[in-house]
Amino acid sequence: MGRWEPDAPERLVLAALDLFTEQGYENTAVAQIAERAGLTKSTFFRHFRDKREVLFGGQEVLAEMLTSGIAGAPEQAGPLAAVEAALVAVSAGLTEERRAHGPQRLAVIAGNVELRERDALKMVGFSTAMAEALCRRGVPELEASVAAELGVLAFRRGYHRWLENGGDFAEVARRTLREVRAAVAGLEGGE
Amino acid sequence: MGRWEPDAPERLVLAALDLFTEQGYENTAVAQIAERAGLTKSTFFRHFRDKREVLFGGQEVLAEMLTSGIAGAPEQAGPLAAVEAALVAVSAGLTEERRAHGPQRLAVIAGNVELRERDALKMVGFSTAMAEALCRRGVPELEASVAAELGVLAFRRGYHRWLENGGDFAEVARRTLREVRAAVAGLEGGE
DNA sequence: AGAGTGATGGGACTAAGTCTCATCACTTAG
DNA sequence: CTAAGTGATGAGACTTAGTCCCATCACTCT
Structure with a gap:
């Protein structure tokens, strides 16, 4: 080859x-x-x-990992637990080599609308991939969409942290998702 | 002119x-x-x-309405109540003329990746506009992002319903946001 | 009537993206 | 050891998106 x-x-x-x-x-x-x-x-x-x-290669693989992470979560796991499993699963695709050029890549993307646009599309792809995988587990469609959206939010924030501080992405993602859940709780509780 | x-x-x-x-x-x-x-x-x-x-004109105006809707919400309103105010405010921009070509427009967008990409960017714009407006109210950044994301989700679903069934968008949006909140509650409660 | 203004037409130009065909490096059968 | 085969590349023509510049036209105001 x-x-x-x-x-x-x-x-x-x-x-x-x-x-x-x-x-x-x-x-x-x-x-x-x-x-x-x-x-x-x-x-x-x-x-x-x-x-x-050229800046977004291999993201289909990550989406694949997200869906299989959700599919492979324990039967009794709730939607957000399944999302957590997805984020943990995707850490296998976030290689050290990928982390090396991450900041430079993010800086380029941030500086151009076309690239932010493509990034937005990729994130939508992640979201629908997770939502569909959740639906296949029997999660109602709306709850699946909400959980997937929260998952993408946690993924984005976790990814940034991982680029800054390094460490195990699975760990970072878990912590970030926990914070997102806390924010959700604060949202509902505070009214 | x-x-x-x-x-x-x-x-x-x-x-x-x-x-x-x-x-x-x-x-x-x-x-x-x-x-x-x-x-x-x-x-x-x-x-x-x-x-x-050519298919996305006037969306900056809608974003503007979202932010001013949030800014104009009562002082003591929580993040999600402010988001509800934003959705109600944006209904002024969803004219009957806009509704007339809505389905045709959505069909075209659905059939092309470039257009879905642009749509994704516009939704990100809505989300960040709302999140920033919430931050200006003193809402912590993460909670603001979560609330904005849920708001965009409700907006999208409400918009589709509005195109299908007509009626007052403010009404539809309020109902949709209520359902999203219920889904969020179901998410946290069911584990 | 004449100057000013703002929207349009026209055409040249660059670069993205498509397509087709030739070519080259390497593999494998005979 | 050679010849056919295969897959990746090179080359160049072509279409269209998008930019720029300048002339022109419709209309306004003095």
């Missing part, structure tokens, strides 16, 4: 990350990314659906 | 909606939309940031 210089996708990701950081996302052409990676525009689009996607 | 044939933006929206429905979003060129509206490509991009935006 691997011919020529191996790992074309990874080389493209790294080249893109550097160029986006150096000169900004919109000032960087796909051809330029490909050139720095020793490839061509054709090859770039063979590996990535579009220019944005 | 109005010269030539008036209401260029509205004509563009209607032309786009028809063409997207007839032949699909990706099979429709901007030049074609402009032509059907009796205008040119230049004018299209003068009124809309990009091709997607």
Whole structure:
């Protein structure tokens, strides 16, 4: 399978990350990314659906982990316990290599609307994936949506913390989800 | 102000909606939309940031209504009561004319990833707008985010119901938010 | 009538994204 | 050891989104 210089996708990701950081996302052409990676525009689009996607690769895998995490939670677990299982399960996909470029990647995304847009879509994907998995466990549709939304919120916050402080993502995510649940309780209690 | 044939933006929206429905979003060129509206490509991009935006116009106004709804809620109101005020306030922006093309618009959006992506971004915008408005009321940041997220969920579901059944949006939204709160309670209680 | 203003038309230009075909590195059967 | 096969890449044409600049036109006000 691997011919020529191996790992074309990874080389493209790294080249893109550097160029986006150096000169900004919109000032960087796909051809330029490909050139720095020793490839061509054709090859770039063979590996990535579009220019944005070079920063969001492998998220389908994470969504898959979320759903299987929920599916694999104990029978008697409630929706939020299942969501916790999902967050724990996804930690297997958050590799140390992924953490290395995380902050740089987040900075680039934060600086561009198109990229924030793609990020929003990915988060919606996570949410519906979890909600559907919860429904398959017999959770009513609305409760599933609420639990999934809270799960995504915890995931986002946990992910940021994990990038800042490191450590085990499963641990961080568990703690973050607990805080979200506390906030929910405070919401209902405080009226 | 109005010269030539008036209401260029509205004509563009209607032309786009028809063409997207007839032949699909990706099979429709901007030049074609402009032509059907009796205008040119230049004018299209003068009124809309990009091709997607022709289906999402005026949402900044809605976000504005959400924030001012929250800001205008009674002092002693809790976060979720403020969110309810936001949803009630936004009903002023959901005109009957908007409802007329709602289903067609939703169908087009549902059929295209780029458009779902833009929709996701708009919802994130609503969420952060509400969360920031809640923070300005002194609500802790995490609770504000949770409440805003629940508010967006209620807004989406209420919007769909409103399109299907009509009636007063404020009424529908209030009922939907109540259901979301019940689901949240069921989530915490059932474990 | 003439200057000013704001919206439009037109056309050139860049870059994203698609498509097709040739080519090259490497594998495997004979 | 060679020749066919396979999969990834290169090359280039092509369409369209989106930007820019400038001329023009409709209408207003003096």
